[in-house]
Amino acid sequence: xxxxxxxxxxxxxxxxxxxxxxxxxxxxxxxxxxxxxxxxxxxxxxxxxxxxxxxxxxxxxxxxxxxxxxxxxxxxxxxxxxxxxxxxxxxxxxxxxxxxxxxxxxxxxxxxxxxxxxxxxxxxxxxxxxxxxxxxxxxxxxxxxxxxxxxxxxxxxxxxxxxxxx
Numbered sequence: 643x644x645x646x647x648x649x650x651x652x653x654x655x656x657x658x659x660x661x662x663x664x665x666x667x668x669x670x671x672x673x674x675x676x677x678x679x680x681x682x683x684x685x686x687x688x689x690x691x692x693x694x695x696x697x698x699x700x701x702x703x704x705x706x707x708x709x710x711x712x713x714x715x716x717x718x719x720x721x722x723x724x725x726x727x728x729x730x731x732x733x734x735x736x737x738x739x740x741x742x743x744x745x746x747x748x749x750x751x752x753x754x755x756x757x758x759x760x761x762x763x764x765x766x767x768x769x770x771x772x773x774x775x776x777x778x779x780x781x782x783x784x785x786x787x788x789x790x791x792x793x794x795x796x797x798x799x800x801x802x803x804x805x806x807x808x
Contacts, residue, residue, distance in 0.1 A: 671798060677790060682785060696720060
């Protein structure tokens with residue numbers, strides 16, 4: 643079964659978006675992409691295990707936001723993985739330790755104002771921007787993709803590059 647037969651491309655102008663470039667090497671999303679967070683928390687939840695990479699500055703910002711010492715934040719909420727810092731996950735569910743429970747209006751983030759760059763740049767990650775199929779697959783998990791305001795190519799690239807500057 644193809645994505646076309648599932649109707650996953652028609653609702654957001656797949657063919658139009660893929661052909662609006664005058665430059666043959668321009669990324670497929672040169673016309674921009676729509677995204678609006680629905681506060682569902684799926685990007686922060688398991689069952690897959692993953693990493694939310696942190697810089698020292700982000701750990702300090704989280705500590706300040708929580709009114710804690712950075713050393714205590716590292717002990718309680720941070721792990722070392724592949725020689726880098728990453729947020730811990732809830733062991734059973736693999737949810738982010740800062741993902742709050744659904745209170746009837748979606749899930750939330752206890753550190754939203756100071757969330758790491760990796761979180762702020764979702765869904766504009768390389769893995770989701772490889773090609774239209776990758777973007778559509780991300781949409782199966784995140785219902786905010788292809789809804790809401792359209793981000794320009796320049797805005798997307800700023801967010802995408804922010805995940806590389808770490």
